Amino acid sequence: MAARLFLEGLARPLLVVHAIGAAALVAASTHHLLWCRSYLSGRFVRVHAERRFALIVSLLFVGNFVLGASLYPTYKVRVRAEYLDSQAAATDEARLRQAARLGPPDSKKDAIVGQSLMPVARTFDIKEHFMALAVAVSLALLWLSRRAHPQDEPRIAPLYVGLSALICLSTWSGAIIGLYVTMVRPIG
C-alpha cells in the first residue's frame, strides 16, 4: 500500500539519519562553544578552525531542521494524533502490555494506564519552536563568523560567544527532548 503521508514510507531510515545528524550537531555546537570561549578574554586562538566549525554547525542545523520538518507530518499523524493525543489508544496499549507482562506486577508501570500523554506532546512542541529559532541563531552566528568576527572587532565577542552558547544549549535540549519522545513512542 502506498504511504498516505509525505515521506511516510522513508520515515524510519530518515529518522535514523536525523538522529545521527542531531548527534553530530550537538558535538559540533559544543566544540564551537569551547573553541570560541577564549574570545571573551581577548585570546583569539584557533580562529580558522573555529570559523570552519561555525559553518559546520550552520550546515548541520539547516540540514537537520529541513529533515525534521519533512518528517513532521508523519510524527503529527502517527505519533501525535494517533497516540499521544488519543487517550484510548495509549490506555489500550498500556493494558495490553500490562496483560502480557512477564515477571511480578510493577505498580509504577501499571499506574500509567489512563495517564494522559499530552505533556509529552506539548514538550515536543516546545522543542520544535526552540529549534526553529535556534536555526536562525546559527545563521546569524555564521554571518558574524564570516563578516564581523570578534578578531576584527573585539566588541562583538560577548554576542558571538553568547550566540554559540545559545545554540549549544538548544541543540542539547532538542536532542534530549527528541530522544525522550522517541522513547515514549517512535513513529511505528
Added chain:
Amino acid sequence: MSPWCAPLDDQKAVAGRNFVLGCAGLIGFALGYALPSFARLSKIFYDPLARTWMWSNGPPGALPIGYGLIAYGIAGAVVAVGLASIMVRLMKPTDRAFALGAAWTLTAPIVVMAYYAWNNWP
C-alpha cells in the same frame, strides 16, 4: 576595496556595520516568528492527511501544521535587515550600540523561546 584587505580601522568599521545587520536579522526573525501567534494573524498551514497547504487565521482542525511561522520569521528578518542597512549608512555604531545590539540580539530569541514554552507548557 574588499573588506578583507582593507586597513584595520576600515575593517573594524565594516565589521561594525555587519554586526548591526546580523543583529537586525536575528531580532527581526525572532519577532516575526512570534508575531502571528501573539497577534493571531493568518498564516500558512499544511494538512498532512489531505496533503494540501492552506492560509488560515487559526489551525483549521487538529492536524494542520503551522509552517507559516517560519515564513513570518524570514519576512521579519528581511524587513529588519533592510531597515538596518539604511541605518548603518547614516551612522556608525558606538560602544553603546554594540552593547545594546548584543543584549537585544541575545534577548529576542530567548524571550520568544520563553513565550512558546509558556504557551505550550505541559
